Amino acid sequence: MKIHSLVFSPTGTSAKIARAIADGILQMKNDAGSFSDATRQPLRDSFGQEDLVVMAAPVYGGRMAPLAKERFRDVKGRHTPCVLVAVYGNRAFENALRDMADFARNRGFVPVAAAAFVGEHSYSSARTPVAAGRPDDSDLKAAGELGMAIARKVQVGSLSPVEPGSLRDEVSSEKSLRNFRNFVEEYQKQRKNAPVQYLPELNPALCNGCGTCAQACPTAAIGAKGQGLEAEKCIRCCACVKVCPSGARSFFTPFASVLAENFNVRKSPVWQIG
Numbered sequence: 001m002k003i004h005s006l007v008f009s010p011t012g013t014s015a016k017i018a019r020a021i022a023d024g025i026l027q028m029k030n031d032a033g034s035f036s037d038a039t040r041q042p043l044r045d046s047f048g049q050e051d052l053v054v055m056a057a058p059v060y061g062g063r064m065a066p067l068a069k070e071r072f073r074d075v076k077g078r079h080t081p082c083v084l085v086a087v088y089g090n091r092a093f094e095n096a097l098r099d100m101a102d103f104a105r106n107r108g109f110v111p112v113a114a115a116a117f118v119g120e121h122s123y124s125s126a127r128t129p130v131a132a133g134r135p136d137d138s139d140l141k142a143a144g145e146l147g148m149a150i151a152r153k154v155q156v157g158s159l160s161p162v163e164p165g166s167l168r169d170e171v172s173s174e175k176s177l178r179n180f181r182n183f184v185e186e187y188q189k190q191r192k193n194a195p196v197q198y199l200p201e202l203n204p205a206l207c208n209g210c211g212t213c214a215q216a217c218p219t220a221a222i223g224a225k226g227q228g229l230e231a232e233k234c235i236r237c238c239a240c241v242k243v244c245p246s247g248a249r250s251f252f253t254p255f256a257s258v259l260a261e262n263f264n265v266r267k268s269p270v271w272q273i274g
C-alpha cells in the first residue's frame with residue numbers, strides 16, 4: 001500500500017497534522033510516501049485500491065473549507081481507502097467530517113479513519129490568542145500514534161469503513177456556547193443593516209516588499225511585492241498575516257476576541273479507525 005497525503009492548508013496547521021499522521025503510518029511500513037499541497041493549485045491525482053490517502057483540510061464555519069473542495073474536486077479514487085482529517089481552531093468542527101466524508105465518497109474514496117485535530121485559529125493574535133501554537137508536541141505525538149494504529153490495521157488487513165459524521169466535538173461550556181450564539185446572531189443582524197467587509201490590512205511603514213505574503217496567498221489576491229489586495233479573491237484565511245516576517249499584516253475581525261474569550265479551554269484530538 002502506498003501512502004499519499006493531500007492537503008489544503010493556508011496557515012500550515014492541517015499540513016503539519018497530515019504529515020505527522022502519514023509519518024506514523026510510514027514509520028511502521030518503513031516506506032516513503034508522497035505529499036501534495038493543494039493550497040495554491042488544484043490537484044488532479046487518481047488513486048486505486050492499493051493506495052491509502054490522507055486528506056486534510058481546515059474547518060471553516062463548521063464545514064470543510066470551500067476552497068479545499070475546489071482544490072480537491074478533480075482528485076479521484078477507485079474504492080481507495082482514505083483517512084479524513086479536519087483541523088479546527090478549538091471552537092468546534094461541527095459538520096466538517098460528515099461534509100468531508102460525503103465529498104470523498106462522491107469521488108470514489110472509502111473513509112477508513114477520521115480525525116479532528118486542533119490548530120491555531122486563523123484569527124489568533126498576540127492580543128486575542130485562540131489555540132495559539134497548536135498543533136503542539138502533544139498533538140503531533142497523538143497524530144503519529146494515530147498513524148501507527150492505522151498502519152497496524154493495514155498490516156493485518158483489517159481496516160474497514162467508518163462513519164466520520166458520527167465523531168463528536170468535545171463540547172464547550174453552556175456559557176461559552178451561549179455567548180458565541182448571541183454574538184453571531186447580533187453580528188448577522190448588524191451586517192444586514194450595514195454590511196462591513198473585513199479584510200487583512202497592510203502597514204506600509206513595516207512592509208519591506210519581500211512578497212512572502214503574495215507567495216503564501218492561496219488565491220493570488222496580493223500583488224507580487226505585497227502591494228494591493230483583490231477583495232473579491234480574499235478568503236480571509238490569514239495566511240498573509242501569519243507568514244509576514246515584519247509583522248506588517250494584520251486582520252481585524254470582531255470574532256477574534258469572542259473566540260479568545262469563549263474557546264480558551266484546550267480541546268484534545270478525537271478520531272476513529274475502522
Ligand SMILES: Cc1cc2nc3c(=O)[nH]c(=O)nc-3n(C[C@H](O)[C@H](O)[C@H](O)COP(=O)(O)O)c2cc1C
Binds near residue numbers: 059088
Ligand atoms: C473563514 C474561517 C472560518 C473558520 N471556522 C472555524 C470553525 O467553524 N471552527 C473552528 O474551530 N475553527 C474555525 N476556523 C479556524 C481554522 O479551522 C483553524 O485555524 C485551522 O487550524 C486552519 O487550518 P490551516 O492552518 O491548515 O489553514 C476558521 C478559520 C477561518 C479562516
